[in-house]
Amino acid sequence: MRKLLSGALALVLLAAIGGYLLWAEQRPEGHYLSDLRVELALSTGIPSGQGNLLGIEPLLYPGDYQNLTRLHRKLAAYLEQARVQGLVNERTVVVLPEHIGTWLWARGEKPEMYQVPHLREAHQWLELSNPLRYGLAMFAAQGDDRRADAHLRMKAGQMAADYQKVFGDLAKEFGVTLVAGSIVLPEPYLDHGVLRAGSGALYNSSLVFAGDGSVLGQPQRQQYPDSNMRRFIEPGTATPPQVLDTPAGRLGVLVGSDGWYPSNYQQLAGQQVQLIANPAFVGGQGSWAGPWRGNRHQPASVELNLRPGQINEDQAWYRLNQGGLPAGVASMSVFLRGQLWEVRGEGLGFASLNGLHHASASHGARLLNLWL
Template sequence: MRKLLSGAFALVAFAMLCGYGFWTQERPEGHYLSDLRIELALDEGVPGERGNLLGIEPQLFPSDYQNLERLHRKLSAYLEQARAKGLVNPRTVVILPEHIGTWLWARGEKNELYQVTHRREAWQWLELSNPLRYGLAMLAATGDDRRADAHLRMKAGQMAEDYQQVFGGLAKEFGVTLVAGSIVLPAPYVDRGVLRTGSGPLFNTSLVFGGDGVPLGQPQRQQYPDSEVRRYIQGGHGQPLQVVQTPAGRLGVLVGSDSWYPDNYRTLAAQSAQLIANPVFLSGKDSWDMPWRGNRHQPLAAGLTLRQGEASERTAWQRLTLAASGQYATSMSVFLRGQFWELGGDGQGFANRAGQHLAGSASPGARLLNLWL
């Protein structure tokens, strides 16, 4: 009798395990509606032979990342509207916002992950749906927040492939130079034109694609990650800032709050940078006009001219970026908009040229920023 009960229990456990395994493989897709409208918030200068900086501030949601076709459809629709306005040509440098590639960790998951209202619930669905990948990633995770590290590390290879497919594909489709915002990956590098991941710590990196869809240079790491992301993202100051040649001029990329620090501009100026792209993600709904949070865990921020709470986020970003850039180069800061579970993205893009600050009109939804060179 005992052997019979043990056998029956083992059979039930095996059936449950098989059922769970089959459940983790199911990925049905839900109904999807998306707003493809975008407003031209800044249009400065006159068309010429030098080209233009074209910032795209998309309005994105978790469901946009359920598959690559959805993400491509939205971003290509924005670019099509920009092209219809005469803002896209072979010398155009398109700038996308920070972390637009990081959310690719949510690609190809169960419907429930996109329908919950809090990130912690989404993380739970991610872990339950990918038990083996998550477990292995936890073993390799580093930093103070190993769970957040594992969420990104477990799908890093897929994310790198998706990032290059989507953003390299858009660059080739529209024949433009494209600064593909940023993505968090473990020790990423480009090998023979392919973005690959390593086994080291996580870095917040940006990659520039040429008009043929091929990466220009190596991934540019964020030098000084700020706020809570420092718990699992490592600073990239061990890898120097780089400049790449584009049809519009020599281009450097400063990710996020790297744009606040004059030394970064001096480093790029020493490499004859003419243009600077600054992809940004500012978290928190309506945070643009709230008190500036500063750079809470970055000792270098002690040397900034502003202190936490002295100004709004809007004033701080505009003042610090303009003061740091000075006369070095023409720059454009582009923000990610939308809602990722309870985490909203805010901010309004702006440009600096020859010490002059250029701000666009305030508008809800997705925004285009254009600066003729």
């Protein structure tokens, strides 16, 4: 009798495990309606044949990341509307916001994950739906927040391929230079022009794609991760800012809060930079109009001459990004908008060429154009 019961229990356990693994592999997709409208919130300067900086502040939600077709359709719709307005040409440099690629960890998951209201619940669905991936990622995780590290590390290879596919295809489709915001990956590197994820620490990095879809330069790592990211993101100071040749001029990319630091601008100026793209992200409802939170965990923050809470977030971004900008260099900062679970993207982009230009607040997706 004991052997019979043991055998029956083993069969039940095997059936339960098999059923769970079968459930974990299923990824049905439902219908999804996406708002493809975009507002031209800022256009300054006069077309001169030298090109333009074109910032896109997309309105993104969890469902936009369920598959690559949805994400491509939304971003391509914004670019097509810009093209209709005469803002896209072979000398256009498109700038997308920080972390637009990081959220690719959500691609290809169960529909229930996109419907829960809180990010912690989405992470629970991610873990339950990918038990082996998550377990291995936890084993390899680093930093002060190993769970957050594992959520990104577990799908890093897929994320790297998706990032290059989506943004390389967009650059080629519209024939533009495209600064593809940023993505968090472990030790990102290029292998014969293909973005790969390594096995080391996580870095917040940006790639620039040429008009033929190829990669320009190397992954640009964020030098000084902000206070919210430092728990699991390593500083990229071993790979200083680079300058890339584009049809519109010599381009440098400063990721997120890197746009605050005068030393980064000095390094770019030493390489004869002409254009600076600053993909950025400010999360939390009301944070853009709230007190500046600073970057107190970075030793380099002593060079900012600005204390947390001294002024509001928006004014701090304007002041710090203008403070180190070399004379005659054009720059643009763009922010991720929308709401990814309870994480609300705030921030309103701005541009500079011999003076600051910023648009009034608006709630939808935005285009920002600066003629060079």
